[in-house]
Amino acid sequence: MKLPSQTQAFVLHFGEMGSRWGFNRTVGQLFALLTIHPTPLNAEQLAAALKISRSNVSMGLKELQAWRLVELHHQPGDRRDYFTTAGSIWDLARTVFEERRKRELDPTLSLLRQLLLSEPQDKQEDQAQEKIQEVYSLLELLEKFANTLSKLEHKDLLKLMKLGSGISKLLEFRSKMSGGVPSSNQKRLP
Amino acid sequence: MKLPSQTQAFVLHFGEMGSRWGFNRTVGQLFALLTIHPTPLNAEQLAAALKISRSNVSMGLKELQAWRLVELHHQPGDRRDYFTTAGSIWDLARTVFEERRKRELDPTLSLLRQLLLSEPQDKQEDQAQEKIQEVYSLLELLEKFANTLSKLEHKDLLKLMKLGSGISKLLEFRSKMSGGVPSSNQKRLP
DNA sequence: TATAATTTTCAGAAATTTCTGAAATTAAGA
DNA sequence: TCTTAATTTCAGAAATTTCTGAAAATTATA
Numbered sequence: 001m002k003l004p005s006q007t008q009a010f011v012l013h014f015g016e017m018g019s020r021w022g023f024n025r026t027v028g029q030l031f032a033l034l035t036i037h038p039t040p041l042n043a044e045q046l047a048a049a050l051k052i053s054r055s056n057v058s059m060g061l062k063e064l065q066a067w068r069l070v071e072l073h074h075q076p077g078d079r080r081d082y083f084t085t086a087g088s089i090w091d092l093a094r095t096v097f098e099e100r101r102k103r104e105l106d107p108t109l110s111l112l113r114q115l116l117l118s119e120p121q122d123k124q125e126d127q128a129q130e131k132i133q134e135v136y137s138l139l140e141l142l143e144k145f146a147n148t149l150s151k152l153e154h155k156d157l158l159k160l161m162k163l164g165s166g167i168s169k170l171l172e173f174r175s176k177m178s179g180g181v182p183s184s185n186q187k188r189l190p
Numbered sequence: 191m192k193l194p195s196q197t198q199a200f201v202l203h204f205g206e207m208g209s210r211w212g213f214n215r216t217v218g219q220l221f222a223l224l225t226i227h228p229t230p231l232n233a234e235q236l237a238a239a240l241k242i243s244r245s246n247v248s249m250g251l252k253e254l255q256a257w258r259l260v261e262l263h264h265q266p267g268d269r270r271d272y273f274t275t276a277g278s279i280w281d282l283a284r285t286v287f288e289e290r291r292k293r294e295l296d297p298t299l300s301l302l303r304q305l306l307l308s309e310p311q312d313k314q315e316d317q318a319q320e321k322i323q324e325v326y327s328l329l330e331l332l333e334k335f336a337n338t339l340s341k342l343e344h345k346d347l348l349k350l351m352k353l354g355s356g357i358s359k360l361l362e363f364r365s366k367m368s369g370g371v372p373s374s375n376q377k378r379l380p
Numbered sequence: 381t382a383t384a385a386t387t388t389t390c391a392g393a394a395a396t397t398t399c400t401g402a403a404a405t406t407a408a409g410a
Numbered sequence: 411t412c413t414t415a416a417t418t419t420c421a422g423a424a425a426t427t428t429c430t431g432a433a434a435a436t437t438a439t440a
Contacts, residue, residue, distance in 0.1 A: 004315045013301045036321045053430045089324045111203045125194045131226045134279045145351040156358045161335040168346045243400045
C-alpha cells in the first residue's frame with residue numbers, strides 16, 4: 001500500500017489532530033485514510049498503509065465503530081472485513097459532532113444535576129451552588145441547541161451556516177413579528 | 191484551604207473532563223476552582239486547595255492565560271498575584287469556544303489549503319484532492335459559522351439557542367420572503 | 381468436526397504527557 | 411545595591427496513554 005503524498009499528508013495530519021478531536025493518533029489516521037480512500041479497505045491493508053500493528057488496527061476500528069464512523073463491507077468470496085467511513089463528509093461531521101456532545105457535555109450535566117440536589121449547609125455552599133446552577137443552565141441550553149442543530153435537515157443546516165451576519169437580522173425580524181413564527185421553547189409574550 | 195464537598199466534586203470533575211475539553215487535569219481543576227470561588231486566589235492558595243505543587247500551579251495558570259480565561263488582581267500591600275476567571279460564565283464559555291475553534295480547526299484548514307494548491311499527477315491523486323476539497327469546504331463553512339456565533343450579541347445568541355425546532359420554521363419563512371432579509375453571504379435568487 | 385483464516389484480547393513495552401523539586405529569574409522593598 | 415519574596419523554568423520522575431506481539435477466540439469452509 002503506497003499512498004500518494006497528498007493522502008499521506010492528510011492522514012498524518014489527522015493523526016496529529018486526533019487527540020484534539022477526542023481520539024488517539026491511530027484512530028485519527030484510520031479515519032482519515034478510510035475517508036479519503038475511494039474503496040473499502042481491510043485491516044491488513046490499513047496496517048500496511050499506516051505501518052502499525054494489526055492489533056492496533058483492530059482496536060482502532062473498534063473505537064471508530066463505537067463512534068459510529070465506519071461501516072462494514074464484504075467482497076464476494078473473501079471473508080475478511082472491509083471498511084469505509086459511514087456516509088458523506090457531512091454525515092461524518094454530524095456524527096463526530098453528536099458523539100463529542102455526548103462525551104464532552106453529558107457527563108458534566110449529569111454531575112451538576114446531582115450536585116444541585118443537595119441542600120447547601122452554609123453561606124459558602126450556597127454561593128457555590130449558585131455558580132453551579134449558572135454553569136448548569138448554560139450547558140443545558142448548549143446541549144439543547146446542539147441537539148437542535150443535529151436534527152436539522154441538511155438543507156436547513158446549510159442555510160443557517162451560510163446566513164452569516166444575516167442571523168441577527170433574522171432574529172430581530174422574528175421578534176418584531178411577536179409570535180408570527182412560534183418557537184417550541186419560548187412562551188409568547190402576553 | 192478546605193473546600194466544601196460540592197466545590198470539591200465540581201473541581202475534581204472538571205479535572206477529569208479537562209482532557210476532553212483540550213486541557214490537562216491541573217488546568218481543568220484550576221479553571222473550576224477559580225470559577226466557583228467567590229474571591230481571587232493566589233498561587234499558594236491554589237496549590238494548597240488542589241494539593242499540587244507550586245510549580246504545577248504556575249504552569250497551569252500560564253496555560254489558562256494563554257486561553258484568555260483568567261485575569262490578574264492585586265490586593266493593596268500584598269505583592270502576590272491573585273487570580274479569577276475572566277468575566278461571566280457566558281464570557282468564559284465563549285472564550286473556550288473561540289480558543290477551541292482556533293486549536294481544532296485552524297491548523298487543519300491551513301494544511302488542507304496547502305494540499306489543494308498542488309496539481310494532482312494522476313487519477314488517484316485527483317480523486318484524493320476531490321475529497322480534500324469536500325472536507326475543506328465543510329470546515330471552512332464551519333469556521334465561518336463559528337465566527338458568526340462568536341460575534342453574536344449575548345441577547346441574540348440566547349434567542350437563537352432557545353429557538354429549538356423554531357429554527358427551521360424561521361429559515362423556511364426567510365426563504366419565502368425571497369430577499370426580504372438580505373444575507374451577507376448568499377446571493378438573492380434572480 | 382477438524383482445519384485454516386481472520387479477528388479480538390490483553391499483558392507488558394514504548395511513547396507521551398503531566399507533575400515535581402531544585403535552581404534560576406524577576407521584581408519589590410530596605 | 412542588597413535582601414527577600416514571589417514567580418518561572420526545566421530536567422527528570424511519575425503517571426497515563428498508546429501500541430505491539432503472542433495467545434485466545436471466533437468464524438467459515440473442507
